[in-house]
Amino acid sequence: MAPSPFADLYAEVQNFYARQMQSMDQRDFVAFAGTFTEDGEFSHTPGQLARGRADIIAELREFHRRFDGDPVVRRHWFGMTCLEPLDGQSWQATYYAYTVNTRPGAAAPTIGPSCLVTDVLVRTAAGLLNHSRYVRQDRLLLER
Amino acid sequence: MAPSPFADLYAEVQNFYARQMQSMDQRDFVAFAGTFTEDGEFSHTPGQLARGRADIIAELREFHRRFDGDPVVRRHWFGMTCLEPLDGQSWQATYYAYTVNTRPGAAAPTIGPSCLVTDVLVRTAAGLLNHSRYVRQDRLLLER
Amino acid sequence: MAPSPFADLYAEVQNFYARQMQSMDQRDFVAFAGTFTEDGEFSHTPGQLARGRADIIAELREFHRRFDGDPVVRRHWFGMTCLEPLDGQSWQATYYAYTVNTRPGAAAPTIGPSCLVTDVLVRTAAGLLNHSRYVRQDRLLLER
Numbered sequence: 001m002a003p004s005p006f007a008d009l010y011a012e013v014q015n016f017y018a019r020q021m022q023s024m025d026q027r028d029f030v031a032f033a034g035t036f037t038e039d040g041e042f043s044h045t046p047g048q049l050a051r052g053r054a055d056i057i058a059e060l061r062e063f064h065r066r067f068d069g070d071p072v073v074r075r076h077w078f079g080m081t082c083l084e085p086l087d088g089q090s091w092q093a094t095y096y097a098y099t100v101n102t103r104p105g106a107a108a109p110t111i112g113p114s115c116l117v118t119d120v121l122v123r124t125a126a127g128l129l130n131h132s133r134y135v136r137q138d139r140l141l142l143e144r
Numbered sequence: 145m146a147p148s149p150f151a152d153l154y155a156e157v158q159n160f161y162a163r164q165m166q167s168m169d170q171r172d173f174v175a176f177a178g179t180f181t182e183d184g185e186f187s188h189t190p191g192q193l194a195r196g197r198a199d200i201i202a203e204l205r206e207f208h209r210r211f212d213g214d215p216v217v218r219r220h221w222f223g224m225t226c227l228e229p230l231d232g233q234s235w236q237a238t239y240y241a242y243t244v245n246t247r248p249g250a251a252a253p254t255i256g257p258s259c260l261v262t263d264v265l266v267r268t269a270a271g272l273l274n275h276s277r278y279v280r281q282d283r284l285l286l287e288r
Numbered sequence: 289m290a291p292s293p294f295a296d297l298y299a300e301v302q303n304f305y306a307r308q309m310q311s312m313d314q315r316d317f318v319a320f321a322g323t324f325t326e327d328g329e330f331s332h333t334p335g336q337l338a339r340g341r342a343d344i345i346a347e348l349r350e351f352h353r354r355f356d357g358d359p360v361v362r363r364h365w366f367g368m369t370c371l372e373p374l375d376g377q378s379w380q381a382t383y384y385a386y387t388v389n390t391r392p393g394a395a396a397p398t399i400g401p402s403c404l405v406t407d408v409l410v411r412t413a414a415g416l417l418n419h420s421r422y423v424r425q426d427r428l429l430l431e432r
Contacts, residue, residue, distance in 0.1 A: 010155035011298035018370035073426035082162035102426040138217035138246040154299035226306035282361035
């Protein structure tokens, strides 16, 4: 049986997301931004859009200030990933995401906002990269 | 190294589940039922069994009436999927599942019932389809 | 397009973890220990280390005594798995984990401790096995 390149891509994307988000959760925003193309777009809130690696780093540093007085270990989980080809070198990924948050003294971790995420991934000379990421919290669907 | 068709299958199943359950979570029950064979079986509660696409659609419409006065965004997560061949064209999948539920005004999402799910998947001319799905909530294991 | 052995490995590891942890959650510690090499190491707490299958079984039996008067269905979820080759026959896996715990009468499952896990996996004549597993709870990162 001839193998499909889809299996290669699917495994590569899962491993890519794991490495990318482990960087985020270690607050290595430079490494995270390096998983985007030079002109990559990152939006985690409607109306907010960071474009390019420097902007992404700045946005994440600003965002994480909310945790300055709130010690927490955050773990991003992605799942239920659906990949669709856009052309031979790029794909749309649609998946679910949330964070698992551990705080001192809490009896159990809490689940952070549940989100639907849409990425455009592109194959480049530097490997697979995010061309864009749009994160939309589920709670916003209830406020429409 | 010769590739195994297992990798192809595993990626295909994960992508299939993602698309299938994104349909469910959008309450597109017709699309969901279309991921089952014509004589497909779907049981989410002991003693309940929908057989065939029309029955599956009817069962899901009935089930979701409980959310008529309860606005909620539900996201089904599947994980820890174990695939075992039944014959050359069908496989048993055994995996864990729960829902992440977002409600207006709630501080955080809640986790829905944790379940053990057993599927029979079959390759058809129309692609991979569910021949059956049996969902069993973990809480029922405590009541035996 | 030539397939990469990485896709084969990634699917195999995911299926291996599913089967391994379904054994654990059924409290089949003999089956769980059998997924480790004869000299396999398993540590779930700093300062604790079980070495070899007999020790792993003994450690798990001791650990699970805490549930003697606490009926619970536990489900281990692994996700965001990053695989890195160590040599041609072994790999490091770094991933996130937690348990979903269902107890009688509870309105919803609870999430168990969030952990970062590091495995060394090795290919043997008996298939893929754990050479080691180190589990570290996120809450310990907050106490340093």
